Amino acid sequence: MDVTPILEGLNEAQKEAVSASEPALLVLAGAGSGKTRVLVHRIAWLIATQNLSPHSIMAVTFTNKAAHEMKSRVEGLLGRSAANMWIGTFHGLAHRLLRAHCRDAGLPETFQILDSDDQLRVIKRVMKDMSLEESEWPAKQAQWFINKQKDEGRRPKDIRANGDLFTNIHCKVYYQYQQACQTGGLVDFAELLLKAYELLRDNQHLREHYQERFRHLLVDEFQDTNGIQYAWIRLISAHECDITIVGDDDQSIYGWRGAKIENIQRFEREFSGTKTIRLEQNYRSTGSILKAANAVIENNQERMGKNLWTEGNDGEPISLYAAFNEQEEARFIAARIEDWYQQGNAYGDCAILYRSNAQSRVIEEFLIQRQIPYRIYGGLKFFERAEVKDTLAYLRLMYNHQDDAAFERVVNTPARGLGAKSVEKIRELARGNQSTLWEAAWELVEEQALSPKATLALAEFLNLIKFGYEEFHELPLSEQIQMTIEASNLMAMYEKEKGEKALARKENLAELASAAREFDVDDYPELSPMTAFLAHASLEAGDTQADQYEDCVQMMTLHSAKGLEFPLVFIAGMEEKLFPHMMSMDEPDKLEEERRLAYVGITRAMKKLYLLYAEKRRLWGKDTYPAVSRFIREIPAQLKEEVRLNATFSQPVSTRTRAINDAAANDTGFVLGQMVEHAKFGVGVILNFEGEGDRTVAHINFESGESKRLMLSYAKLKPC
Structure with a gap:
C-alpha cells in the first residue's frame, strides 16, 4: 500500500507521531x-507499514460521536469497511467483550x-428494603458512592469503613x-468497565487471548x-501490545467525576521506552488567543x-x-451578539460560556428580550431545571x-x-369524587385510610402547604421563595x-430567589406578586429555546464546551469565587483544574474572545463585590483591551472611576457621573448611556442599592 497519502497534508510533528516506531508513544496534543x-x-x-490486521488494533475514545467519526475517517483512508474493527468508547468495547463472554x-x-435513571430506581428499592429513610440517606448520594467505588475498581469487600457511619451504611x-443486579441480570455503566476488567484479570485464558x-x-x-480505565489499559497492553496514547494534561477538567490527571503524567514512568511528541501548532485560534x-x-x-502557536496572524486583542x-x-452580551448577526454572521457561530449553570438565567432573559434564538447545550433552560x-x-x-x-x-x-400505592389511592379517590387531589388527600387523612406512617407523612405535607401560604404570603417575593426552599x-x-x-x-435554588428579587411586578399590575412571578416563570420556560437545527446562539458551561469551537466566544463571570469557583480556591489541585478549565474556555474561541466580569453580582442569593478573576490578571496587558460602548482602553479600569471622570457625548443634557433624582427610585449616579436621541437609555445606580436602566425621554430625571 502506498503510504504517501497517509502522510500528505500533515505538519512535521504530526508526521512524526503518525510514523513513530516506538512501542509506547505519548502524543501531547494541544x-x-x-x-x-x-x-x-x-x-x-x-x-500499511507493519502488516497489522485491522482486527488486531483497538482504538478507544470517550464519546460515541468521536468513535463514529474515527471509524468513518479510517474507512476513508483505508478504502474498506471499519465496521468490525474494535473502535469505540470504553463502555462500548467493554460491553462488546461482556456480550462475547457473558458466561x-x-x-x-x-x-x-x-442507564443512570434506572440505576437510581434500583438503588431506591434496595434502600427501601433496608428501611433507610430517603430524607436521611438520599439515594443519589448512594449512587454517587457506588459509582465512585466502581471507578476505582473496588467491590464492597475491598472498602474499609474504619468506624465511619457514612462509609459503613453505603457499603451495605x-x-x-450488587446482589439485586446479579439476581436481575442488570449491569450499570460503571459495572461494564469493572466487570470487563475483572473478566480479563481473573481469566488467564481470555486475558492471554486478547493480549496476543x-x-x-x-x-x-x-x-x-x-x-x-487505566487498569484496563495496563491489562490489555501488558504483553506484546504496543500503545499510543493521545491527550492533553492542560485539558484535564473532569476530576470531579473521577478522571485522574496523574494517569497521563505517570505514563512515561510506567511504560518503558516511551517516546513523547508534542503537537503545538494550532489550527483553530488567532495568535492573541493562543498567547493568552x-x-x-x-x-x-x-x-x-x-x-501553542499558529502560522496565522494575531487577530484582535x-x-x-x-x-x-x-x-x-x-x-452587553446580547447587544454584541445582535451587532455580530447584523454584520452578516450566523448566531450559531457564537457561544456564551459560564462556570455555573445558575448564571444562564439572567443571560437567557436578555436574549429573549432581544429575540435572539439560543440553545442550552447539553442542559436545560433555567426555569426547566428539576x-x-x-x-x-x-x-x-x-x-x-x-x-x-x-x-x-x-x-x-x-x-x-x-x-406509589398511597399516591395512587389519592388519585383513585379524586377520580371517584371528581375532586382535586388536595381534597382527596385531606379526606384520606381525616379518615385515616392509609397506613399510620403514610397518613402522618401526608398530613405533614398538607399542613406544610397550608402553613407556607399563611406564614409566607405577605413577605417580599424573594423571601417567600427562600422560605419555601428551606421549609420544603x-x-x-x-x-x-x-x-x-x-x-x-x-x-440554581439560590439563583431562583435572586430572580424573584429582580422581578419587576409592575409588568403585571393586575396580578399579585407571586401569581405574576409564577406566570413569568411559565412563560420563560415556554418554547423560546431554539430547536436543534435552527441557527442559534450556543449557551453552555465551560465543562460542556470541551471539544467545541466557535468564531465568537463570551466567557461570563470572570470573578474570584465564581471562576475560579469558591469550592476550589483553597485546594491547590482543584485550583489548577479551574485554571485548566479557563484554558479550555479561552481556546474555544477562533477569532474573537470577550471576557466579562461584574463589579457587583448577586451570587447564590447574596450581593457580592468580587475581585476580578486571577485568570484575567494572568493574561499579559498587551493582549487585552477594555471595551465599552464606543471606545476601548488598553488596561482594565474601574467602571465607577470612568463613570465619574468621563463625560458622554450626547444631547440629553446629562453627563456620566452626574447625580440625578427620580420620583420613585430616589437619588442616583449615571454610570452609562445607550442609544441616542429620544431613545437614549441611562444606566443609573441609586443610593437604595437598585440599578436601573431608564429611557431619559420618559424618566423625568432632575439634576441634583
Missing part, C-alpha cells in the same frame, strides 16, 4: 492541534444495561445493590481516564509543558468588559390548592414516606448529596 487526524492516520500507517463473566446472555447499600490478539492499542483523551491561553496555563505547577452587575453583563420546577410547584400549590400537577410533583419530593427541605436534600451536580442544584 487544543486545536489535529489530534483526531493523527490518531486516524496512525491507524492507517500501522496497517465467563457470570452474566446471563440476556443481561440488561441500566452497595452490597445489597491486539498488537496495538490507541487511546484518545487519555487525561480523562479514571482508575479502572499559554500565559494562563503556565501558572500551573504540575504540567508536562507545551506552547481579547476584549474585557467590566459590567456594573450581572444584568449589565447580560445586556430543582427550580420543584420549588415553583410548591409555590403554585400554596397559592392554588386545585393545581393537581403541582400536587403530584411535590407530594413526595423530597421523599417523605409516601409510596429541598435545599437540605441537595446539601446531603455530593458532587458537581448537587452543587449546581443548590446554586
Whole structure:
C-alpha cells in the first residue's frame, strides 16, 4: 500500500507521531492541534507499514460521536469497511467483550444495561428494603458512592469503613445493590468497565487471548481516564501490545467525576521506552488567543509543558468588559451578539460560556428580550431545571390548592414516606369524587385510610402547604421563595448529596430567589406578586429555546464546551469565587483544574474572545463585590483591551472611576457621573448611556442599592 497519502497534508510533528516506531508513544496534543487526524492516520500507517490486521488494533475514545467519526475517517483512508474493527468508547468495547463472554463473566446472555435513571430506581428499592429513610440517606448520594467505588475498581469487600457511619451504611447499600443486579441480570455503566476488567484479570485464558490478539492499542483523551480505565489499559497492553496514547494534561477538567490527571503524567514512568511528541501548532485560534491561553496555563505547577502557536496572524486583542452587575453583563452580551448577526454572521457561530449553570438565567432573559434564538447545550433552560420546577410547584400549590400537577410533583419530593400505592389511592379517590387531589388527600387523612406512617407523612405535607401560604404570603417575593426552599427541605436534600451536580442544584435554588428579587411586578399590575412571578416563570420556560437545527446562539458551561469551537466566544463571570469557583480556591489541585478549565474556555474561541466580569453580582442569593478573576490578571496587558460602548482602553479600569471622570457625548443634557433624582427610585449616579436621541437609555445606580436602566425621554430625571 502506498503510504504517501497517509502522510500528505500533515505538519512535521504530526508526521512524526503518525510514523513513530516506538512501542509506547505519548502524543501531547494541544487544543486545536489535529489530534483526531493523527490518531486516524496512525491507524492507517500501522496497517500499511507493519502488516497489522485491522482486527488486531483497538482504538478507544470517550464519546460515541468521536468513535463514529474515527471509524468513518479510517474507512476513508483505508478504502474498506471499519465496521468490525474494535473502535469505540470504553463502555462500548467493554460491553462488546461482556456480550462475547457473558458466561465467563457470570452474566446471563440476556443481561440488561441500566442507564443512570434506572440505576437510581434500583438503588431506591434496595434502600427501601433496608428501611433507610430517603430524607436521611438520599439515594443519589448512594449512587454517587457506588459509582465512585466502581471507578476505582473496588467491590464492597475491598472498602474499609474504619468506624465511619457514612462509609459503613453505603457499603451495605452497595452490597445489597450488587446482589439485586446479579439476581436481575442488570449491569450499570460503571459495572461494564469493572466487570470487563475483572473478566480479563481473573481469566488467564481470555486475558492471554486478547493480549496476543491486539498488537496495538490507541487511546484518545487519555487525561480523562479514571482508575479502572487505566487498569484496563495496563491489562490489555501488558504483553506484546504496543500503545499510543493521545491527550492533553492542560485539558484535564473532569476530576470531579473521577478522571485522574496523574494517569497521563505517570505514563512515561510506567511504560518503558516511551517516546513523547508534542503537537503545538494550532489550527483553530488567532495568535492573541493562543498567547493568552499559554500565559494562563503556565501558572500551573504540575504540567508536562507545551506552547501553542499558529502560522496565522494575531487577530484582535481579547476584549474585557467590566459590567456594573450581572444584568449589565447580560445586556452587553446580547447587544454584541445582535451587532455580530447584523454584520452578516450566523448566531450559531457564537457561544456564551459560564462556570455555573445558575448564571444562564439572567443571560437567557436578555436574549429573549432581544429575540435572539439560543440553545442550552447539553442542559436545560433555567426555569426547566428539576430543582427550580420543584420549588415553583410548591409555590403554585400554596397559592392554588386545585393545581393537581403541582400536587403530584411535590407530594413526595423530597421523599417523605409516601409510596406509589398511597399516591395512587389519592388519585383513585379524586377520580371517584371528581375532586382535586388536595381534597382527596385531606379526606384520606381525616379518615385515616392509609397506613399510620403514610397518613402522618401526608398530613405533614398538607399542613406544610397550608402553613407556607399563611406564614409566607405577605413577605417580599424573594423571601417567600427562600422560605419555601428551606421549609420544603429541598435545599437540605441537595446539601446531603455530593458532587458537581448537587452543587449546581443548590446554586440554581439560590439563583431562583435572586430572580424573584429582580422581578419587576409592575409588568403585571393586575396580578399579585407571586401569581405574576409564577406566570413569568411559565412563560420563560415556554418554547423560546431554539430547536436543534435552527441557527442559534450556543449557551453552555465551560465543562460542556470541551471539544467545541466557535468564531465568537463570551466567557461570563470572570470573578474570584465564581471562576475560579469558591469550592476550589483553597485546594491547590482543584485550583489548577479551574485554571485548566479557563484554558479550555479561552481556546474555544477562533477569532474573537470577550471576557466579562461584574463589579457587583448577586451570587447564590447574596450581593457580592468580587475581585476580578486571577485568570484575567494572568493574561499579559498587551493582549487585552477594555471595551465599552464606543471606545476601548488598553488596561482594565474601574467602571465607577470612568463613570465619574468621563463625560458622554450626547444631547440629553446629562453627563456620566452626574447625580440625578427620580420620583420613585430616589437619588442616583449615571454610570452609562445607550442609544441616542429620544431613545437614549441611562444606566443609573441609586443610593437604595437598585440599578436601573431608564429611557431619559420618559424618566423625568432632575439634576441634583
